[in-house]
Amino acid sequence: MPAYGFTTCLWFDGQAEEAAAHYVSIFKNSRLGRVTRHTVDSPEGVPAVRVGSVMTVEFEANGQKFVALNGGPQFKFNEAVSFQILCESQEEVDHYWSRLTEGGGEPGPCGWLKDRYGLSWQVVPVRFMEMVNDPDAERVARVTRAMYSMNKLDLPALEKAFAGE
CATH class of the missing domain: 3.10.180.10 (2,3-Dihydroxybiphenyl 1,2-Dioxygenase, domain 1)
Structure with missing residues (x-):
């Protein structure tokens, strides 16, 4: 077969x-x-x-x-299933975020959004995944707290939180 x-x-x-x-x-x-x-x-x-x-x-x-x-x-679609887009740069995050929310899509918290058809997406910088898997618990806590305050993930702001700035 x-x-x-x-x-x-x-x-x-x-x-x-x-x-x-x-x-x-x-x-x-x-x-x-x-x-x-x-x-x-x-x-x-x-x-x-x-x-x-x-x-x-x-x-x-x-x-x-x-x-x-x-x-x-x-x-109908719901958040039980979503597609995760791993991005290399903030420009890539911005591209997917704007294209998927255009025409009636809805921004959500922490990098999540729904497109105009109700399908859920996570638009995530690869670097963010590296940061939240760092062995330093305080760095991870800072970047996680920063992420909780965002809709679209802001890589430069996440990097600052990770660095303790």
Whole structure:
């Protein structure tokens, strides 16, 4: 049996094609793939779909495989699942933060945000992960306290807290 790896399925209420295009526009190493359309109208009692409407959109974002499914209104994203973006610089943090919150996204605490579709993201500098794993407990406490006061993580401010400035 061949190994296909994992593909993350994201459930949308009619916005699968729009969302896939949005994510592909944000991340490098991304592309749209196959679009599958409904071939029959939905039966009575099932959320309305029409022949020709988009059922799924395959896409890659940052080299990861996804399928966006127009499943209907019954399920919504929540914080139980999020995607973590590790960033090399403050510029990269700023880029992802602004692109993912544009058009109705919501900033959250400590580097978390929700995009316009309600999907949760963590935008985190790699250096922050190094700081919170430092063996010096006081440094870790200072940088953690600084992080608690932020929405979008501010790497220069985190570095100052880590250094005790």
